[in-house]
Amino acid sequence: MDSLSSSSLSPYYHLIFTALAFIASGLIFLLTRQSKAKKLNLPPGPPGWPVVGNLFQVARSGKPFFEYVRENLLPKYGPIITLKMGTRTMIILSSAELVQEALIEKGQVFATRPRENPTRIIFSCNKFTVNAALYGPVWRSLRKNMVQGMLSSARLKQYGTVRNEAMDKLIARIKSEADANDGTVFVLRNARFAVFCILLTMSFGFELDEKTIERVDQMMKTVLLVLDPRLDDYLPLLNPFFSKQRKRVKEVRNEQIQTLVPLIEKRRSILQNPESYPNAMPFSYIDSLFDLEIEGRKSTPTYPEIVTLVSEFLNGGTDTTGTAIEWAIARLIENPLIQTKLYDEIKSTVGDKAVEEKDAEKMVYLNAFVKELLRKHPPTYFSLTHAVTEPAKLAGYDIPTDTNVEIFLPGISEDPKIWKDPARFDPDRFLTGGEEADMMGTSGVKMMPFGIGRRICPGLSMATVHVNLMIARMVQEFEWSGYPEGSKVDMSEKLEFTVVMKTSLRAKVKPRRV
Numbered sequence: 001m002d003s004l005s006s007s008s009l010s011p012y013y014h015l016i017f018t019a020l021a022f023i024a025s026g027l028i029f030l031l032t033r034q035s036k037a038k039k040l041n042l043p044p045g046p047p048g049w050p051v052v053g054n055l056f057q058v059a060r061s062g063k064p065f066f067e068y069v070r071e072n073l074l075p076k077y078g079p080i081i082t083l084k085m086g087t088r089t090m091i092i093l094s095s096a097e098l099v100q101e102a103l104i105e106k107g108q109v110f111a112t113r114p115r116e117n118p119t120r121i122i123f124s125c126n127k128f129t130v131n132a133a134l135y136g137p138v139w140r141s142l143r144k145n146m147v148q149g150m151l152s153s154a155r156l157k158q159y160g161t162v163r164n165e166a167m168d169k170l171i172a173r174i175k176s177e178a179d180a181n182d183g184t185v186f187v188l189r190n191a192r193f194a195v196f197c198i199l200l201t202m203s204f205g206f207e208l209d210e211k212t213i214e215r216v217d218q219m220m221k222t223v224l225l226v227l228d229p230r231l232d233d234y235l236p237l238l239n240p241f242f243s244k245q246r247k248r249v250k251e252v253r254n255e256q257i258q259t260l261v262p263l264i265e266k267r268r269s270i271l272q273n274p275e276s277y278p279n280a281m282p283f284s285y286i287d288s289l290f291d292l293e294i295e296g297r298k299s300t301p302t303y304p305e306i307v308t309l310v311s312e313f314l315n316g317g318t319d320t321t322g323t324a325i326e327w328a329i330a331r332l333i334e335n336p337l338i339q340t341k342l343y344d345e346i347k348s349t350v351g352d353k354a355v356e357e358k359d360a361e362k363m364v365y366l367n368a369f370v371k372e373l374l375r376k377h378p379p380t381y382f383s384l385t386h387a388v389t390e391p392a393k394l395a396g397y398d399i400p401t402d403t404n405v406e407i408f409l410p411g412i413s414e415d416p417k418i419w420k421d422p423a424r425f426d427p428d429r430f431l432t433g434g435e436e437a438d439m440m441g442t443s444g445v446k447m448m449p450f451g452i453g454r455r456i457c458p459g460l461s462m463a464t465v466h467v468n469l470m471i472a473r474m475v476q477e478f479e480w481s482g483y484p485e486g487s488k489v490d491m492s493e494k495l496e497f498t499v500v501m502k503t504s505l506r507a508k509v510k511p512r513r514v
């Protein structure tokens with residue numbers, strides 16, 4: 001999810017701020033007070049700033065953006081607020097009613113994306129990705145291609161063996177890491193690696209060796225780092241101070257192209273000469289890109305465009321899924337009773353054979369656990385940034401075009417008006433507790449870890465399969481407990497690309513079958 005709002009304003013900026021903040025904030029103050037925003041009926045912001053809060057206040061708080069919003073803004077100003085982030089205006093929504101009005105009732109108007117910063121323009125090939133494309137025919141074609149080419153249930157089914165093999169490898173990796181480390185393992189990196197392997201095979205249609213996987217993974221992490229928002233994205237007048245960073249962006253983009261093009265070429269040669277590589281899959285995401293249709297016409301994307309589209313596929317599902325698994329194991333360690341219930345369900349459903357996806361689908365407790373997991377720990381706290389296609393109204397307020405519309409997901413999934421005891425982690429709320437939630441938002445908005453409406457995550461079904469299957473296999477094979485033994489799990493959060501655990505979860509595992 002490469003959203004502007006899903007990255008933190010890292011403490012690194014503090015140094016620059018001490019030198020530039022006063023000039024910048026003075027300028028912003030003058031600009032925002034006189035801006036046309038004043039004439040508009042915009043939602044409220046912090047006191048002293050009649051219409052808006054600003055970038056300076058967020059940075060000065062020293063908090064990650066999501067924490068500032070949750071702790072400083074929402075309790076004071078309610079579910080719709082405006083921030084002036086330098087030259088950008090940001091409107092944050094955090095209630096089910098507002099999101100229902102924006103993404104469902106006025107879905108078409110709120111379905112586009114905002115202007116991108118120059119770094120994102122480079123990496124998205126000028127908005128040539130599903131997530132960044134403006135609402136319109138190009139977006140429709142790219143999205144249709146991703147769904148039909150790779151994410152439809154028929155396509156997904158054909159990758160079942162790849163998923164099962166990845167699960168076997170995950171279990172073997174955990175075993176060997178535990179053997180070498182006194183029974184302990186780091187959860188996030190193992191889960192991330194497993195899902196990344198699946199997505200790589202789906203992207204290229206052949207299995208990559210471990211060294212190449214590590215290299216691609218490293219490169220993708222570097223890309224995410226340079227995509228982190230910079231001060232000059234909000235205050236372009238500071239541009240001259242960031243020439244080194246701009247040079248770095250170009251270097252990383254080249255590195256990304258050089259790493260992925262050989263894999264794209266290998267797939268092309270497999271397609272031309274299938275018998276040379278009998279183990280290759282009959283189709284892959286790349287194949288659909290060689291044969292892309294835009295607005296009903298055949299188009300031949302360039303290599304940089306293919307690199308961009310395949311990177312989107314890899315990025316979309318890796319950290320999001322890995323993060324969900326890390327929080328899942330943390331919750332199981334914290335609640336041994338839940339872990340026992342889950343294990344009992346697995347045992348009674350499959351006996352001694354390894355859990356498969358069709359088994360996981362039938363497990364009601366597992367499904368309730370995953371739903372509760374995504375309610376309490378949506379991997380990204382903000383949905384991707386939306387924008388309006390034309391000036392619009394929301395709850396009576398004006399929403400101008402070229403404004404970033406952000407949706408703060410925990411505002412909804414932890415709303416006490418919607419949920420009983422929302423802070424409590426309790427899968428039974430969906431079983432005996434009589435609560436219900438529909439993640440697609442069809443029967444009302446109560447939680448939306450995948451977004452809702454026209455821009456809902458196209459990877460939802462696959463991601464749910466990955467999360468369910470991985471948790472089921474990890475619990476079937478191991479009993480999970482805290483490390484050091486008897487210690488409480490530190491549930492504090494940290495914003496990386498997703499909201500991960502502040503102290504990366506290291507857990508003790510005991511194989512259940514020897």
Ligand code: HEM
Nearest residue numbers: 130131313316317320321383384449450451455457459463
């Ligand atoms: C647990 C895993 C995942 C979570 C929590 C998640 C969450 C999200 C969210 C919140 C959005 C933004 C929706 C909006 O703009 O309103 C999104 C969009 C998107 N996701 Fe996911 N996602 C996950 C997995 C995946 C996977 C596996 C893929 C593909 C391989 C994927 C591809 C995308 C794409 C392409 C978009 C942009 C859709 C558009 O703009 O039309 N995601 N996802």
